[in-house]
Every structure is written in structure tokens, then in C-alpha cells.
Amino acid sequence: MPHLHLEYTANLPELKADSALMRLNNALVASGQFGAELDIKSRAVKHETFRVGTSLGERGFVHVKLALLSGRSPEIKKQLSASLLAVIKDLGPWPAEVSVQLCVEILDIDRESYAKALIGQ
Amino acid sequence: MPHLHLEYTANLPELKADSALMRLNNALVASGQFGAELDIKSRAVKHETFRVGTSLGERGFVHVKLALLSGRSPEIKKQLSASLLAVIKDLGPWPAEVSVQLCVEILDIDRESYAKALIGQ
Amino acid sequence: MPHLHLEYTANLPELKADSALMRLNNALVASGQFGAELDIKSRAVKHETFRVGTSLGERGFVHVKLALLSGRSPEIKKQLSASLLAVIKDLGPWPAEVSVQLCVEILDIDRESYAKALIGQ
Structure with a gap:
């Protein structure tokens, strides 16, 4: 926890x-x-395919x-x-000819049944 | 909103x-x-891998x-x-030797925390 | 129902x-x-990319x-x-130099709106 999924369409070359994930993670830490x-x-x-x-x-x-307990x-x-x-607004430049929708969704993970383990240090 | 995810197994050649998504989107518009x-x-x-x-x-x-606000x-x-x-029932022909399960799930997106922006026209 | 999604990072060679899915399915049957x-x-x-x-x-x-009705x-x-x-704890060996988090999440599928069909025998 938390789990973040970033999806994007292939027409945004x-x-x-990779750096988007780092920036998203930094924003989560900063929160x-x-x-x-x-x-x-x-x-x-x-x-x-989209x-x-x-x-x-x-x-x-x-x-x-973003999935949160x-x-x-x-x-x-x-x-x-x-x-x-x-x-994600700041991830451009965006292709001039593409209309791009940016969305963020937050959802809950059921806390009671969440199970976790750590391997290694 | 809405977001639709289509998953299918690789044994359904x-x-x-691409055309499945167009037909699904058309059905959503028609709704x-x-x-x-x-x-x-x-x-x-x-x-x-499945x-x-x-x-x-x-x-x-x-x-x-299908995820809806x-x-x-x-x-x-x-x-x-x-x-x-x-x-999706109409997406065949289906391979004769494969037993295929078709499923549709509807889920809610938390409306209050959903955030969105549009780039371009 | 049920639907199981296994995600793993590419640094766990x-x-x-394939065999992980079989073992997970066996555990679900055994439940x-x-x-x-x-x-x-x-x-x-x-x-x-992670x-x-x-x-x-x-x-x-x-x-x-794991998504359940x-x-x-x-x-x-x-x-x-x-x-x-x-x-999944038992899926190793794990790379010695990687710290690996293992997580299991259970979520509900809305029963009323779930739709299903079966093609073939």
C-alpha cells in the first residue's frame, strides 16, 4: 500500500x-x-489497442x-x-494533433483482508 | 468516465x-x-499467461x-x-475446441476524488 | 467469478x-x-516499467x-x-539483491450487475 497504476495510450510517444512513475511517487511521498x-x-x-x-x-x-488502504x-x-x-499534466510535450484526456482515480483496498510480506532487506 | 477494460486470452485468435472496442463503445453510446x-x-x-x-x-x-462514476x-x-x-457474445467465431467464458463487471469510481483534465481540442 | 490477477516486476526472473497461476488456482479450489x-x-x-x-x-x-462476487x-x-x-511466499528462489514486497488484495465484484455467458462445452 499504496498501489499506483499508470496507463497511457501508445499515441503519446x-x-x-519511467520518469513519470518517479515523479508520481515523489508526489505521493510529498503528500x-x-x-x-x-x-x-x-x-x-x-x-x-485502445x-x-x-x-x-x-x-x-x-x-x-491509486489504490489505498x-x-x-x-x-x-x-x-x-x-x-x-x-x-501528469506536466508530462508533456503532447502531440499537437491528439486530444488527450488525463484522469486520476482513487480507490480503496479492503484493509481487513489485505495481506503482505517482505522478502529480503 | 466511463473507463472500459477488455481482457481476453491468447487462445482466441x-x-x-480493435473492432471489439469500437462495438463496445457504440453500445455505450447507444445506452x-x-x-x-x-x-x-x-x-x-x-x-x-492465464x-x-x-x-x-x-x-x-x-x-x-466497465468503471463508472x-x-x-x-x-x-x-x-x-x-x-x-x-x-462480446457476438465477437466470434470461437475456436471449437475451447470452452470460453464471457463476463461483464460494472464497478463504481469514487466520484468525489475523480480528477480530470483535457489537453488539446 | 472469481477473477485473479497476478502482477510481478520484471526483476524477478x-x-x-504459469506454474504460479496453477498453484494459486489450486489454493482457491482447496479453500x-x-x-x-x-x-x-x-x-x-x-x-x-515499475x-x-x-x-x-x-x-x-x-x-x-482476487475479485469475488x-x-x-x-x-x-x-x-x-x-x-x-x-x-506466493513459496514462489522463490528470490534474487538475493532485490527487496521484494508480496501483497494480496481481495475485492468485491458487484453481484447484481455481473453478467456471464459460456461458449462451448
């Missing part, structure tokens, strides 16, 4: 997923909501999903999504 | 993910539930997950899952 | 995802919670997400996550 930086587990997936809407214009998206207040969740959105 | 076709963001993932059950027969699956009624959700299931 | 072994649909995704925390040590993770008790969910965690 300038998006550097002060998480005890240990080690706990932040993030991954990125590039989608080659479709935005039904008309033919060139479109893409970047979607961040349940219990945080709506205000904290809003602050977290706003700070992550600020990071 | 006739499934054309009348979404203000703008542009809002529908769909992606497909083919799974090369396992259905524990016995050795050839099996596969197609799974659609919270607030829709159970009836609307049922209608949406039924119409998406109708689309 | 000894992890055999006695699922009527038919056929219902268990599992997939594995290896992440090439970031754990913000410091530079070599780190990785294995994350199992809503209605099971917290106790059952805890038992399921504990038994899945036991399986």
Missing part, C-alpha cells in the same frame, strides 16, 4: 513512463500520507489509478488526486 | 480487439447513459470491466452489463 | 508465472469457497488481486488472502 517511501508500488502499462469514443479524431489518454477521508483523497493530476 | 462519446475510454489487453480452473481442458475467457442505479448497471455481454 | 474449479479465471502480467518508492535500491513486488464475510476473505500469500 513523448511520455516517458505526507504514507509512512515509508518503500511502500509505494507503481507500474506503467502502455496500451497499443479506442476513445466512437468518432475518428486522434485521441489518447493517461489514466492514473481504506479509511482515508474524502478531503485527503481529493488532495491526492489533485496532486497526481498536476504531475 | 479470431477475436479482433444513452453518457453525455459525450468522447468520454468513453476503452483499452484491450491480450493475456498470454489459467482457467485447474483441469487440463482448453479454456479461455473474455472479461469486460458512482451514482447509477442497479437497474441501469444491469442494462449496461447485459448490452456489453451481447456485444 | 525466477518467478514462473472450498468456489463451486466449480472452472469458474476460477486467472492471468499474470509482468511489469517491465518503481517502488523513491530511493535507488533494487526493489520488486508481486501483487495478487460480493457477499463473503471478512473472515473468509482473510483466510483467502492468507492462503494466497502463502502460495
Whole structure:
């Protein structure tokens, strides 16, 4: 906890997923909501097969999903999504001909049934 | 919003993910539930590593997950899952020797903490 | 139902995802919670782009997400996550130089709107 998923469409060639994850993780650490930086587990997936809407214009998206152990207040969740959105807005330059939607979603992980172990130091 | 994820197993070679997404998006537009076709963001993932059950027969699956901003009624959700299931039932032909499970799941996105921005026109 | 997602980072080369899925499915069958072994649909995704925390040590993770039709008790969910965690703990050997986090998350699928069909025998 927390788990972050970054998804982005393949028509955004300038998006550097690796550094995007680092910046997203830094924003999470800066939020002060998480005890240990080690706990932040993030991954990125590039989608080659996608479709935005039904008309033919060139479109893409970047979607961040942040999963948190349940219990945080709506205000904290809003602050977290706003700070992550600020990071992804800054991931450009964006292709001039692509309409890009940026989204951040926060969801709860059921705290009671979450299980965890650590291997190694 | 909405976000659609299509997952399918690699033993369904006739499934054309690209046109499947277009048909699923068309079904969502036709539902009348979404203000703008542009809002529908769909992606497909083919799974090369999968396992259905524990016995050795050839099996596969197609799974659609539709994530909606919270607030829709159970009836609307049922209608949406039924119409998406109708689309994926029609994605064949299916391999004769594979038992294929088709599933549609609807889930809520927390509306309050959802954040969004649009780049470009 | 149920749906299992196994994610793991690419710096765990000894992890055999195929046999991991079989062992996870066997654990689910052994739990006695699922009527038919056929219902268990599992997939594995290896992440090439990931970031754990913000410091530079070599780190990785294995994350199992089990999605169940809503209605099971917290106790059952805890038992399921504990038994899945036991399986992934046993997936080593682990690279000596990587700190690996293992996590299991249980989440509900909305039962009312879940739709399903079966193609073939």
C-alpha cells in the first residue's frame, strides 16, 4: 500500500513512463500520507489497442489509478488526486494533433483482508 | 468516465480487439447513459499467461470491466452489463475446441476524488 | 467469478508465472469457497516499467488481486488472502539483491450487475 497504476495510450510517444512513475511517487511521498517511501508500488502499462469514443479524431489518454488502504477521508483523497493530476499534466510535450484526456482515480483496498510480506532487506 | 477494460486470452485468435472496442463503445453510446462519446475510454489487453480452473481442458475467457462514476442505479448497471455481454457474445467465431467464458463487471469510481483534465481540442 | 490477477516486476526472473497461476488456482479450489474449479479465471502480467518508492535500491513486488462476487464475510476473505500469500511466499528462489514486497488484495465484484455467458462445452 499504496498501489499506483499508470496507463497511457501508445499515441503519446513523448511520455516517458519511467520518469513519470518517479515523479508520481515523489508526489505521493510529498503528500505526507504514507509512512515509508518503500511502500509505494507503481507500474506503467502502455496500451497499443485502445479506442476513445466512437468518432475518428486522434485521441489518447493517461489514466492514473491509486489504490489505498481504506479509511482515508474524502478531503485527503481529493488532495491526492489533485496532486497526481498536476504531475501528469506536466508530462508533456503532447502531440499537437491528439486530444488527450488525463484522469486520476482513487480507490480503496479492503484493509481487513489485505495481506503482505517482505522478502529480503 | 466511463473507463472500459477488455481482457481476453491468447487462445482466441479470431477475436479482433480493435473492432471489439469500437462495438463496445457504440453500445455505450447507444445506452444513452453518457453525455459525450468522447468520454468513453476503452483499452484491450491480450493475456498470454492465464489459467482457467485447474483441469487440463482448453479454456479461455473474455472479461469486460466497465468503471463508472458512482451514482447509477442497479437497474441501469444491469442494462449496461447485459448490452456489453451481447456485444462480446457476438465477437466470434470461437475456436471449437475451447470452452470460453464471457463476463461483464460494472464497478463504481469514487466520484468525489475523480480528477480530470483535457489537453488539446 | 472469481477473477485473479497476478502482477510481478520484471526483476524477478525466477518467478514462473504459469506454474504460479496453477498453484494459486489450486489454493482457491482447496479453500472450498468456489463451486466449480472452472469458474476460477486467472492471468499474470509482468511489469517491465515499475518503481517502488523513491530511493535507488533494487526493489520488486508481486501483487495478487482476487475479485469475488460480493457477499463473503471478512473472515473468509482473510483466510483467502492468507492462503494466497502463502502460495506466493513459496514462489522463490528470490534474487538475493532485490527487496521484494508480496501483497494480496481481495475485492468485491458487484453481484447484481455481473453478467456471464459460456461458449462451448
